[in-house]
Amino acid sequence: MRGTTFMKIATRIAARLAKAAVVLLAILVLNFLLIHAAPGDPAVVMAGEAGATDDVFLAQLREKFGLDQPLYMQLGKYVWDVLHLDLGFSYRQQMPVFDLLMDRLPATLLLTGSAFAVSLILGVAAGVLAASRVGKWSDTLISTVALLFYATPLFWAALMGVLLFSVVLGWLPPFGYETVGSGFTGIRRALDIAQHLALPALSLGLFFMAVYSRMTRASMLEVAQLDFVKTARAKGLSRAVIERRHILRNALLPIVTLAGLQAGQLVGGAVLTETVFAWPGIGRLMFEALTQRDYNVLLGVFFVSAAMVIVFNLITDLIYGIVDPRIRAQ
Amino acid sequence: MKRILAAVVASFLAVAPSLADPVAGGRANVVIQPEPPSLMLGLVQNAPAQQVAGNIYEGLLRYDTKLNPMPSLAKSWEVSDDGLTYTFHLQSGVTWHDGQPFSADDVVFSADVFLRKTHPRFRAVLDHVESITAPDAGTVVFRLKSPFGPFLNSFEVGSMPIVPKHIYEGTDFATNPANNTPIGTGPFKFAEWVKGSYIKLVKNPDYWDQGKPYLDEVYWHVIPDAASRAVAYETGQVDILPAGSIENFDIDRVKALPNTCITQSGWEFFGPQSWVWLNNRQGPTASKEFRQAILYALDREFIRDSLFNGLGQIPNGPFAGSTRYNDTDLKPWPYDPEKAKALVKASGYKGEVLKLVPMPYGETWMRLAEVIKQNLADVGIKVEIVSTDVAGWNQHLSDWDYDLSTTYLYQYGDPALGVSRSYVSGNIKKGSPWNNVEGYSNPKVDALFDTGAGTVDPAERKAAYDAVQKILVDEVPNAWLLDMGMPTISRCSVKDLVTTGIGLNDGFKNAWIQK
Numbered sequence: 053m054r055g056t057t058f059m060k061i062a063t064r065i066a067a068r069l070a071k072a073a074v075v076l077l078a079i080l081v082l083n084f085l086l087i088h089a090a091p092g093d094p095a096v097v098m099a100g101e102a103g104a105t106d107d108v109f110l111a112q113l114r115e116k117f118g119l120d121q122p123l124y125m126q127l128g129k130y131v132w133d134v135l136h137l138d139l140g141f142s143y144r145q146q147m148p149v150f151d152l153l154m155d156r157l158p159a160t161l162l163l164t165g166s167a168f169a170v171s172l173i174l175g176v177a178a179g180v181l182a183a184s185r186v187g188k189w190s191d192t193l194i195s196t197v198a199l200l201f202y203a204t205p206l207f208w209a210a211l212m213g214v215l216l217f218s219v220v221l222g223w224l225p226p227f228g229y230e231t232v233g234s235g236f237t238g239i240r241r242a243l244d245i246a247q248h249l250a251l252p253a254l255s256l257g258l259f260f261m262a263v264y265s266r267m268t269r270a271s272m273l274e275v276a277q278l279d280f281v282k283t284a285r286a287k288g289l290s291r292a293v294i295e296r297r298h299i300l301r302n303a304l305l306p307i308v309t310l311a312g313l314q315a316g317q318l319v320g321g322a323v324l325t326e327t328v329f330a331w332p333g334i335g336r337l338m339f340e341a342l343t344q345r346d347y348n349v350l351l352g353v354f355f356v357s358a359a360m361v362i363v364f365n366l367i368t369d370l371i372y373g374i375v376d377p378r379i380r381a382q
Numbered sequence: 383m384k385r386i387l388a389a390v391v392a393s394f395l396a397v398a399p400s401l402a403d404p405v406a407g408g409r410a411n412v413v414i415q416p417e418p419p420s421l422m423l424g425l426v427q428n429a430p431a432q433q434v435a436g437n438i439y440e441g442l443l444r445y446d447t448k449l450n451p452m453p454s455l456a457k458s459w460e461v462s463d464d465g466l467t468y469t470f471h472l473q474s475g476v477t478w479h480d481g482q483p484f485s486a487d488d489v490v491f492s493a494d495v496f497l498r499k500t501h502p503r504f505r506a507v508l509d510h511v512e513s514i515t516a517p518d519a520g521t522v523v524f525r526l527k528s529p530f531g532p533f534l535n536s537f538e539v540g541s542m543p544i545v546p547k548h549i550y551e552g553t554d555f556a557t558n559p560a561n562n563t564p565i566g567t568g569p570f571k572f573a574e575w576v577k578g579s580y581i582k583l584v585k586n587p588d589y590w591d592q593g594k595p596y597l598d599e600v601y602w603h604v605i606p607d608a609a610s611r612a613v614a615y616e617t618g619q620v621d622i623l624p625a626g627s628i629e630n631f632d633i634d635r636v637k638a639l640p641n642t643c644i645t646q647s648g649w650e651f652f653g654p655q656s657w658v659w660l661n662n663r664q665g666p667t668a669s670k671e672f673r674q675a676i677l678y679a680l681d682r683e684f685i686r687d688s689l690f691n692g693l694g695q696i697p698n699g700p701f702a703g704s705t706r707y708n709d710t711d712l713k714p715w716p717y718d719p720e721k722a723k724a725l726v727k728a729s730g731y732k733g734e735v736l737k738l739v740p741m742p743y744g745e746t747w748m749r750l751a752e753v754i755k756q757n758l759a760d761v762g763i764k765v766e767i768v769s770t771d772v773a774g775w776n777q778h779l780s781d782w783d784y785d786l787s788t789t790y791l792y793q794y795g796d797p798a799l800g801v802s803r804s805y806v807s808g809n810i811k812k813g814s815p816w817n818n819v820e821g822y823s824n825p826k827v828d829a830l831f832d833t834g835a836g837t838v839d840p841a842e843r844k845a846a847y848d849a850v851q852k853i854l855v856d857e858v859p860n861a862w863l864l865d866m867g868m869p870t871i872s873r874c875s876v877k878d879l880v881t882t883g884i885g886l887n888d889g890f891k892n893a894w895i896q897k
Contacts (some may be wrong), residue, residue: 092773096815098419100776101428104503105814116556144419145577146561155577211609218617226613232580232601233409330605332578340417340606345773 061373065366072362079358080134080351084127087347093119094144094345116143117347130348134355140348142341149352153334159229160333162245163325164318166253171260172311178261179268184295186273194265201262210255210328217251224251227330252329256322260314264307271303278302304375312368316361320353402877406596408895410876411620412886413611413627414581414602421572421581422561423543424492424550425500432540433624434581434602436887438479439566441539442470442489442522447650447883449706449795451534454888455489455544455567456522465529465838470522476590478546479571486516491547493524500555507536507799529838532706532796538651539568539888541794569595569891579604583890596894608744612636621876624886625649625868630691630746633869641874646693648885649868653702653800656790658754658861663821665785666731666763673858675725676786678718679761685753686864689746693867699855700801702865705793707834707847712855722761735764736785739778742771750788750863779815790866791816795883797847798835805859806831822859 095113099105114120118129133140139149147155182194201209218226225231230245275281276299284294323335334353341349372379418431423439442456451459456470476484494514497504510530515523526533536542544567549560564572569591570583581602585595603620605611612628614620615636628636637644660667660676667673682696701708736758740751748769755765765786770778778784793800803809803816807823827850834846870886872879878892 090773091770092775092777096776096780097773098426098428099502100772100815101419102426102502104427104506104816106502106505107811107813108505109502110813143556146420152577159578214610214613219613222617226617226619227605227610228603228619229579232411232603233582233599327606328610330579330603330607330610332576332604336578336606343771343773344419 061370068366068369072366076355076358076362077131080131080355081127083351083354084130084347087345087350088123088126090345092345093117094347095119097344098144130351139352139355142346142349144344144346145349149348152337152349153352153356156332156334156337157319159331160322160326160335161318162249163252163256163331163333164322166249167257167260167322168311168314168318170253171257171264171314174257175261175264176268176307178265180272180295180300182265182269183272183276183299184291186269191269195269198262198265201258202266204258206255206259207324207328209258210252210325213251213255214328224248226251227328229332252325252331256325260310263310267306267310268303271306272299275299275302301375305372308368308371308375312364312371315367316364317357318364319360320357402896404596404878404892404894405897406894407598408596408897410597410600410622410890410893410895412600412602412622413614413620413624414604415611415624415627416606417578417604420561421564421575422545423539423564423566424496424545425556425561427501427503427540429626432887434583435543435564435566436539436568436884437570437583437600437890438564438568438572439539439543439545440568440888441537441542441544442472443534443537444888445535445538445651445795445883447647449535449650449704449883451537452882454537454539455484456537459534461534461838466526468524468526468533470524472520472522473590474520476567477588478548478567479565479586480546480549481588482546482548484544484546484567485519486522487519488547489522489544490514490516491551492544493542496545496550496555497542501542504536504542506803507533507541529836530798531835531838531843532794532798533838535794535796535799538884540884568888570600573599591891595891597890600890608632615639615871621873622879622886623871625870627871629744630689630693633691633693633871636871637869642871643874644869644871645880646867646869648870648880648883648889650704650883651795651885652868653704653793653795654790654866654868655697655700655702655793656788656863656866658863659779659784659787659789659820660858660860661782661785661820662823662859663782666729666734666736667785669729669731670857671725672729672731673861675722675729675761676758676763677715677858677861678722678725679757679763680754680861680863681717681757682714682863683717685750689749689753690864690867693869695865695867697862697865699851699862700805700860701797701847701851702793704795704865705801706796707844709848709851712851715855719761726762731763733764735766737768738765738786738788739768739770739775739784741788741790742769742775747788754786754788776815779819780813782812782819782821787819788863789815789819790864797850798831802831802835805854820859822857824853824857827853 094117095110098113099110118126142149142152145152178194182191185191214226217224225248228248230248236244281294281298284298323339326333326335338353414430414434416430418434420426421431421435423431423435440455442454444452444454446452455473457473459470461468472486478484498508510526511524512527513525517523546565549565550558569586569589571586573584574582583600585598605614608629612632615623660673662668686692686694695703696714698712698714738751741747751767755767758765779787804818805822806818806828809818810821811817830846830850834843837843870880875896877894877896879889881892
């Protein structure tokens with residue numbers, strides 16, 4: 053019995069992965085064509101920045117970038133390389149795209165991961181609190197604050213955070229990943245990075261925190277109306293047990309969905325937050341690659357992000373099964 | 383008789399050097415914006431690359447704020463009377479950062495082989511050069527095909543960076559792994575580059591100019607958001623804001639902070655001038671009256687005072703005020719909407735909508751496009767703004783797909799280096815946003831620019847350039863907006879940061895921090 057369930061899950065995952073591969077390939081081709089449809093190419097951008105150019109310079113650059121080939125050849129070569137797990141070379145940054153991504157990935161994961169954890173934990177906690185005190189002042193307070201966070205543009209919240217905590221109070225550093233040239237190591241360095249992390253992670257997490265708390269509250273209130281909760285109450289279970297085991301667990305599904313969506317974006321980075329806080333992550337890399345038409349880097353980021361979205365969708369599906377066994381049985 | 387240029391004297395003409403004795407030690411924190419693509423100055427010469435790598439590499443000469451040449455890797459130089467032979471005597475005891483000795487062979491290799499292949503602006507200078515030779519290890523001789531007026535202005539570190547022959551000879555320059563750890567002769571050595579965060583340079587203890595540099599290290603911080611860059615200065619993370627680091631509307635607030643100094647010097651060599659490209663080939667802008675109308679319609683004082691914080695000068699024509707041979711007798715055209723209206727009418731304009739593709743270099747430039755649209759609407763000209771990003775804007779200009787566009791270009795102190803390129807008909811070529819993009823073509827102007835460039839006699843040059851300015855100002859190929867003011871903001875305790883007309887691009891050689 054257990055064996056067949058496992059087989060079923062394994063088959064399902066395999067089928068999903070096969071579909072995912074096709075989707076990924078389609079994304080790859082589509083991204084490639086879209087990017088090349090944008091006006092300008094990396095040679096024009098570099099020539100533009102140099103403030104001087106001639107035909108020789110442009111021809112040299114185009115040849116170096118492989119842009120002198122017809123588009124279908126470039127596409128074919130790119131897909132072939134990616135199939136061999138080679139994301140290409142960034143001539144602008146003079147580095148293989150894979151190395152470039154790996155350089156930026158830790159900073160991005162630290163930022164988006166912290167924001168994810170903070171928003172999920174605090175958001176759900178606030179939602180639970182609000183739902184259990186529905187109609188009371190604490191509920192009103194939480195709902196109002198959540199609405200405020202929900203409606204505040206990210207970059208504005210970030211700038212205000214910098215103004216208050218860095219410029220006025222001087223508690224936290226306004227930007228960067230760590231104190232440059234400090235020579236800190238070990239625990240001291242970790243503390244230093246944590247200090248730098250606080251503002252960007254919080255401002256990035258605010259929006260999702262608000263979303264989680266609103267959704268948790270709504271979902272819990274909905275579940276609380278259902279018959280089985282009345283039964284549990286009639287059985288004489290304590291309020292805390294009903295809230296935790298009966299209401300919250302059943303209310304979690306939409307939150308898992310949302311968390312899956314947010315988790316899929318972890319690797320894509322956070323362009324705005326990383327820009328305002330000069331955080332050396334993938335979001336900035338992507339945005340700069342876009343303005344510089346650094347095709348390989350851009351495609352690399354898109355590819356890895358797309359792959360992550362697919363992986364996290366899969367994980368989300370598996371978590372559904374854990375949270376709600378009825379889904380697993382289907 | 384050979385004209386001997388007294389090089390040493392020139393160094394005293396620089397911007398008021400501080401009177402106190404420099405002290406060694408300390409660290410400078412500087413903003414770099416945007417992050418340069420590479421620090422190998424022979425391959426990449428965009429503005430941020432020059433700002434950082436100008437302290438790693440050196441040119442043969444530097445220039446003071448009056449654009450007189452000063453010694454750098456060349457300690458002295460001579461020009462033959464016929465203006466065809468330039469002889470440079472090199473500093474002795476110079477070594478590359480990897481310890482190898484520097485010699486005249488490196489200069490010949492850089493100019494004749496490396497930069498000929500990689501540097502479009504220097505390639506244009508090389509068109510005038512017949513041969514480059516090194517008669518001995520300490521001497522380099524350039525023989526020209528014909529006299530070239532601004533030749534002595536072509537040796538600054540961004541125009542002609544000297545690169546190490548022993549590393550690059552016989553290799554593919556673009557993919558040489560040494561590009562990631564640049565080796566120069568300059569006062570600072572490359573130490574570390576954490577992409578997206580900072581670039582670190584350290585003092586070169588074996589620098590040929592004994593006693594210099596004073597600073598132990600220079601950190602260039604990469605901060606992508608303009609507001610964050612202002613905050614970085616306010617909170618003390620950085621001490622130096624090169625021109626363009628912060629938005630113009632933040633300058634007043636930042637310069638009022640305690641211990642803060644601001645200077646507009648250090649850009650004389652570049653002399654950036656901003657203008658509106660007018661497409662001379664087609665549409666209403668093909669008409670001279672219509673172009674004159676545009677120049678009268680633009681309220682340039684308002685633009686300078688409101689958008690550029692009062693920084694900069696209204697130009698009297700195509701020659702920036704700091705560029706040699708600017709005809710000071712010419713006065714800028716006044717703001718005169720009535721005259722503009724009359725000229726619009728005379729041009730036969732039928733209400734066509736003009737496509738304005740603004741340079742997307744930040745807030746100020748977008749607002750400038752709105753002011754231009756408003757100014758032109760006031761005299762009855764219809765304008766539609768087409769927004770795009772930098773790559774798209776480059777493409778629009780390179781394909782001549784615009785009616786109006788904004789820009790600014792460096793003039794490198796001499797009309798033959800930085801002005802003629804935008805007006806001579808030989809420079810009408812698709813594919814570049816920096817040549818004669820407007821498509822103006824006038825054989826008389828071509829001939830006058832040729833005369834001006836083809837002699838070293840100042841009087842002859844002046845006569846040709848005076849004539850050319852008169853013609854251009856009347857025909858208005860482009861609508862000149864502003865000789866841009868470029869403010870460098872720094873803590874007042876950072877001394878001798880800007881001492882030449884090249885400014886920060888090689889400024890850390892002399893800089894020191896008062897304790």
